[in-house]
Amino acid sequence: MFLATRDLAYAKGRFALIGGVIALITLLVVMLTGLAAGLGKESVSAIDTLPSHGVDQIGFSAPAKGQKVGYDSSHVEAKDIDKIKSVKGVTDASPLTITQGRASVSGVPSAVAVFAVPDGSFAAPKGVKNGSVVVGKTITKDAALKEGESISFNNKSVRVAKLSDDASYQHQPVVWMTESDAKAAGLLGQGSGTVALVKTGSGFSKDALTSATGLDVQDPKTSLSTISAYQAENGSLTLMRVMLMLVSALVVGAFFTVWTIQRTPDLAVLKAMGAHTGYLVRDAMGQAAILLLIGGGLGTIVATVLGYFAQGTVPFVLSLTTTLVPLALLFVLGLLGALVSVRRIVTVDPNTALGAAR
Known part of the structure; x- marks a missing residue:
């Protein structure tokens, strides 16, 4: 990831901006996930715990x-x-x-x-x-x-x-x-x-x-679907989380597509010098992974701190399921979005380097 790390160091402002956007999206998703779990618990916890009382x-x-x-x-x-x-x-x-x-x-x-x-x-x-x-x-x-x-x-x-x-x-x-x-x-x-x-x-x-x-x-778990308020709340909040995750994938994909277009001449030069397409693809995906980990990790940490203090005020569940799982999903979806830019790397023509040098 020679090129990726130097790009990150050179264009600090651009990467800080997109990292901040990813952090905010992660913050929203994690907070919504914890809130959805908290609201769900307040709707159905008495039913959800019936198996522990011996109810099958x-x-x-x-x-x-x-x-x-x-x-x-x-x-x-x-x-x-x-x-x-x-x-x-x-x-x-x-x-x-x-x-x-x-x-x-x-x-x-x-x-x-x-x-x-x-x-x-x-x-x-x-x-x-x-x-x-x-x-x-x-x-x-x-x-x-x-x-x-x-x-x-x-x-x-x-x-x-x-x-x-x-x-x-x-x-x-x-x-x-x-x-x-x-x-x-x-x-x-x-x-x-x-x-x-x-x-x-x-x-x-x-x-x-x-x-x-x-x-x-x-069974008690299946019966939760008969509680209309729970279904309505859970459905609405789940839709919001899904939309935010899709927005995250779109934002990351759009950013790396534009970034790849801007550095097409550099990629063409590297190809003309003998760099393999696979190396450039791994480099680009590694760059996206670093950005997603930093931005997503920061957003998750902030959401965890806010959730910890919010637990006593609003229905909020703080657990690995409500923090690390959304982070992992956003990371995977972000990488899928970044794959959009890979196509342009694959199709870069080394002869473009000669044209760019004229």
Whole structure:
């Protein structure tokens, strides 16, 4: 990369400019990725963590005409739970009722999503029993709340056994509680969606469960697609990230194409002196790689620092998946964009050097 390094040293301004553009694009992509992951977590974390509670499958009732299968439209009945338990391979089953409510924390009202299960349900987080609940930690954004304190629903007061990092649903903190407490607080009624949480063992067949109960059976990960708010948010933010990555590839490709055109006489001279086309191509791609690593790395570092301080203010997830993965994708797409300029290197005619010397 003899020529590449000397070009970088000679045209500092040009390369600093394009490097700055790459850094800004990387900053935007990484920040959007972390934000998308944070928003997604606030929408579905309570569902996403159900497998850790022993839930392998989720059963939804058939939707009404014009509606889609989903947590809000499903109404699984007690007789369906009994049918599920009788299916081969099913070791346990429990209803989960999801509804909206308002909790009072030290007199401060807060909108919450209520996840009600029977007392002793296998799917309930540890600490959920009559008079005791588990609450999503995001409720503390509205009011100060600590473990061991109480929250109230209407005239029903319950003790907070635990504040959970993974208990959010549609951007609201989740309150896991027993059905008895939920009924006493007047939270269960019309508009509540009920699904069946299923724990399975050897010999389980999803088709057999569907045939026996008529339910739409999905695993927890697949069921996330039934949450409309999550799909809309995730789709929009993913589209923005894809567009930014394509812009990055276009910017890098355009820059190196123009740069190659400007130094065509130099390339022709090198070819006339015996430089192989492969050497010049590797040199150009190496130059692009250096620029992408420096610009992308700088953007990622800045985004990581900003994300670290933003975590407590906005929903933001800082991890290798939200930082290094976008950087790697931008690096690959940038190299693909730089490949556009390779064609001109390949087609440079050494005789051009003679014409340029006249």
